[in-house]
Amino acid sequence: MLQVLIGLIIIAAIVVGGLYIFQKTTTNRVNDIKAKKYKLVELHVERELESGSKMSLTGESLEEFKQLQTGFDQIRTEQFNNIDELADEIYREVKGVNVIKTQSDVKMLDSLVTEAQHDVTQTRETLNDFKKIDQKHRQAVSKLEKKYQALRKQLLSQNFKFGDSIDSLEDQLSTLEDEFDKFSTLTTNGDHISAKDILAKLELNTNHLENLIKVIPDLYHQLESEYTDQLDELKSGYDQLVIDNFNFKDANIATEINNIETQRVAVLAKLSGLDVDAVKKANESIERQIDHLYELMQIEIDARPQVTEIMPQVSKFIIHAQNQNHELMLELDRLGQNYTLDHGELETARGLGEQIKQLEKDYQNDLNAIENKSAIDSSVLEQQQEALVQLEQIEKQQTEINDDVDSLQSDEHRAKETLRQFAIDIHAIKRHVESLNLPGLPKSYLEYFFVVSDEIKKLDSDINKIKINMEDITKQLLIVQSDLETLEEKTNDVKDSAQLAERLLQYANRLREDNVEVEVAVQKAQKLFDESYDYSASLETIATVLDKVEPGSYKRLEDNYYGK
Template sequence: MLQVLIGIVIIAAVIVGGLYLFQRITINQINDLQDDKQRLVGLHVDANLRDGANLSLTGESLQQFQRLQSDYQEVTDHRFTAIDELADSIRHDVRGVNFVKVRQEVSQLKERVATTEKIVNHTRDALADLKKIDQQHRQAVSKLEKKYQSLRKKLLSENFKFGNSIDQLEEKLSGLEDEFDRFSTLTSEGDHAKAQTVLGGLEANTNQLEKTIELIPALYQNLDVQYPEQLQELQGGYTQLSNQGYQFIDADIATEIANIEQQRTETLTKLAQLEIETVQKANDNIQRQVDHLYDVMQKELDARPAVTKIMPEIGRFIVHAQNQNHELMIELDRLSQNYTLDHSELETARGLSEQIKQVEKDYQTDLTVIHKHTAVDSQVLERQQNAQKILTQIEQQQTQINDDVAGLQDDERRAKATLHRFASEIHAIKRQVESLNLPGLPQSYLDYFFVVSDEIKKLDTDINRIKINMEEITKQLLIVQADLETLQEKTTDLRDSAQLAERLMQYANRFREQNQTVDQAAKKAQKLFNESHDYAASLETIATVLDKVEPGSYKRLEDSYYQSTSSHRQPRKTK
């Protein structure tokens, strides 16, 4: 029973505590919301409304201000009071136990405070905007008024810089000033909504007029002063140069000057109508045409002295090239009687002669038009500069051909001297072989000897022809030189093999009676020597047997042989 009683007491305490806690939380919420309401009251929006009333607003701006007044009046007359009344009601109800009702009332109070805050903030911001735009408009009035005064002063004091454009500029400025008066009136009356609409177009049009006024003087200066002066200068220069015989093939200058003058006049008319973009494009086009005419005339002025200088030079150059070609042709013709010219030297020289003739023909044509005063100097200069390059290349080719054939006679003399040396060498080889008194010569050696001998005879025949081919003879000389060196090596081998074989067979005689192998080898070697004339095989046969009977004997006899003959050849090796 006691425990039940204690439980009831605890439950009652919890309920009482919960009720107390709920009451404290709710009261704090109510106090906070009333503080928020009081903060809104302390913003003194009513003072801002009184300041707004001093703006002397009209039209849409006035209607907007009146709506703000009405909205805020409803806040002060009803919403603040309603918030306080609901707060007092919640304080009374929170003492009871109807928690649901209290929560609903607190939620309703929050909503009222939030709505009121939105209205107050909107009123403050809208009033600030009205005040700001009023200040901006009044500043714009002052700024635009000064700007129009400045533009008007500029047009009056510098009207000579604008030409016929001045009428349209003044008309546009008058129109802007009329629109400005309307804007100024709306601003002074406080109708800022309509004033803002007018201000946008007014500022854009004013900026455009300022830009136009800034651009026109330079355009007018070009069209009314600079281009007429330049066209007059071009016309005078053209007349003077024409009287001096200058020709201009790529431009009808008189017609182009007339066309530019017409464009200039038409562009001035467009400038008077303030067609600025069109005038800018036309101005650039006129400037390009004027510059082109100056370039055309300057090109011919610069070309005339260059032509006067180059024509005599080309004349002398042509004569020199012709003389050089003539001498080259004579030399080639003479050489062709005795030598074969394998590189089309004559045909090349004739081709160069034709080129010289064409250059001379063009040169004479240019001389004629110069004397007739019908020459376009820049074209003449271009042709003769090209002729100069062609003549330079021709002379270089002619010099190269002459250098290539100039050594033919020297080459022939050297070739004959070399041939004489080859004939002496092969005769010496023949005498050297004959002096060996051999029983015969190997067929392979004889074949090679006669091949080389025939090569020398052919070379002698070719080099003594009436017309020789030095290129072919040079190739033959190289071949004979190599073959003679090989023949000399074969002759030395033949001599060494034969003489060593004889020495070794004589040395082997001391062993023949006691050694049948040596006797048989000696007989075989003698047969190879006397009948087959294979001296190398004969030497190999006897040397192999002697080295077996008396090791080192062949090496000793070989060294002795080479020392006695003072030969620089390497000693032979036996198998």
């Protein structure tokens, strides 16, 4: 029983201790929350509002300010009182045992203070916005007033820089000044909300007017001064060029100058209407047209001295090319009687002659135009420069043709000398073969010998014709040269095979009595030698058996023959 009692005492102590801790913690929490509320009170927002009421607000601004005051009064009378009442209630509750309700009320108290903090902060920010816009608008009044005075002064003192656009600029400035008066009145009266909309438009339109005043003088100067001076210069320059007999292709400069002048006047009208973007584009177009006319005139001015210089050059070159072509045609005609010209030399030369005639015709037309004062110098210069290029190419082609045919006679002489040497060479081969005293010659060798002999005869016949084809002769010379070299090789092969075969047969005769195989080979080889005249086969037959019977004998006899 005592233990139960002790247990109950302990539990009671724990509960009492817990309640004490809860009461202490809750009281501290409520005190902290109330401290936040006191800080809001100490801000004395009502004094700030009282100071703000001295801004002499009117209209919508005054209505908004009154709403702001009413809202803060509600914060003081309702929200602050609610906070105090709930805090007092929590102080009473915390002494009891209804822990759950007390905790709920503490959360509610914290929420009310947080809401009050937000509302007070918003009130102060809104009030600060009022003060800022009041200050901004009053500064804007001073700034714009000075700006309009400066603009008015500039337009009055520099009206000559704006031309007819001065009227439109002054109208815009007057309109801005009227709007400014409204803005100034609203600002003075404190109706900042209404003034705010006017200020935005004023600033936008004032910037636009300032930009117009900034750019129009340069545009007007271009139209009224620069372009006028340039057009006058172009007109006087063109008139002088006409007097000096200059002509122009694809351009009526006088008409174009008048057209540009018409455009200039039309653009001035746009400038007076302040259509700056259109004027800028139009000025760019006028400038391009003026530059183009200057370029056209300068091209002809620059071309004339070059034409004066190039015409005699072309004349001399044409005469030179004509003489060269005439001499080339005579030479080709003469050579054509004795030689076949199979590379179209005559046709090419005639074609070049026709080109020269056309160039001479074009030159004469340009010369007549110059004499008649109707020439367009740049066109004449371009055509005659091209003529020089063509004449250089013609001269090069005619020289190449002349060089090609100029060697025909010397080529013929060399060909005949070569042919004479071929005749000597084949005759020497024939004598050499006869001196070998062979029983006969192989059929293949004789056939090749007669082929080469016939080639030499044909070459001799072709080269002694009345009209020869040197290209064909040259080809034949190369063929005969190659075939003669082959014939000499074949002749040496016959000689070496025959003489070696004789030596090997003489050597084999010493062995034939003692060796049947040698006897058979000697008979076969001798028959090939005496009857078939196949000396290489005869040599192979006897050489094979000797190397078999007496190895190395053939190599020894061969080396001895060639003197190794």
